[in-house]
Amino acid sequence: MKTWMFLGVFFLLIIAIGFVFSQVYGDPSILYVAVFLSLVMNIGSYWWSDKIVLSMVHAKQIAREDHPELWNIVENLAITAGLPMPALYIVEDPSPNAFATGRDPEHAAVAVHTGLLEMLDKSELEGVLAHELSHVGNRDILVSTIVVVLAGMVSIMADWFLRSMIFGGRDREGKGGGVFILIGIALSILAPFFAMLIQLAISRKREFLADASGALLTRYPEGLASALEKIGGAGIPSTTSRDALATLYFSTPEQGRKMFFAKLFMTHPPIEERVAILRGMNMPS
Helix, strand or coil, X not given: CCHHHHHHHHHHHHHHHHHHHHHHHCCCHHHHHHHHHHHHHHHHHHHHHHHHHHHHXXXXXXXXXXXXXXXXXXXXXXXXXXXXXXXXXEECXXXXXXXXXXXXXXXXXXXEEHHHHHHCCHHHHHHHHHHHHHHHHCCHHHHHHHHHHHHHHHHHHHHXXXXXXXXXXXXXXXXXXXXXXXXXXXXXXXXXXXXXHHHHHHHHHHHHHHHHHHHHHHCCHHHHHHHHHHHHHHCCCCCCCCHHHHHHECCCHHHHCCCHHHHCCXXXXXXXXXXXXXXXXXXXX
C-alpha cells in the first residue's frame, strides 16, 4: 500500500469522526473545525519539529573541527546525493543509533549517538548515515510529521467525544441521535487504534525505502547490512530517546520480533528482513 494512500485513510478518519460528531451535536461546523485544526497542527509541527526533537535528546551541534571524520563522511554523502550539507549533532548516549530531522533538505539535521561512533567501522557508519540522508532526500521528515500529527488529532478528537458523552449529559439535538451516538462511540474507541497501526505501517515502509536509497548512495549494501546486525545484537539501552520519537530513529530494540501480529506494532521492519533485502540487492554497474 502506497504511503499517500495511508495518509488518505488518515484524513478520511478525521473527516469521518468530525462528520459523526457534527451529526450527534447537530452542528456541521464541528467537521470544518476538525479539518482546520488538523491542517494547523500539521503546519506547526512540520515547521518546529526539528528544534523540539533535538532539544528533547540534548543534542549538541558540532563543527568540522569537532569531529572531522564524521563531518567528511556526511559531506561526501550529501554531495553524492545532491543534498545541502545538513547540520550535524552529537548525542551523548551509549546506544548505537542516529536520526534525521528538519522540515526540508535546506533545514535538515542529522544526529548521531556517541555509541554508534564507537561501535561501527567506517563503511558501516557510511551505511547508517546514507540511510539517514535518504530520509532527508525522500522527504520522510515531512511524511512522518504529518502522520504523527494526524494520529494525535484522531486521538484528541476521540477522547474529546468520549468525555463529552460521559460528562456532557444525554440530550443531543442531532439527526438520527441514537445511531450516530453509537457510531461515534465505536469510532472513538477504534479510530485511535487504527490510526496507530497506519502510523506504524507508514514508518516501516519509509525505513525500507531509506535502506534501499542509502545502499544505492554508497553502492555498498553490505556496509548497512553489517551495521544493522551489529546494532541489533548490541542490546545497549538508550539514555536519551523517548517512545514518542521511535519512528525517527535508525534502529529500535523491538526489531527482533518476528510474529506477524507483533510486526503490526513495530515502528521498524525486523532487522533480519532488512538485512536479507540489502544482501539481495544487485548494484548497477
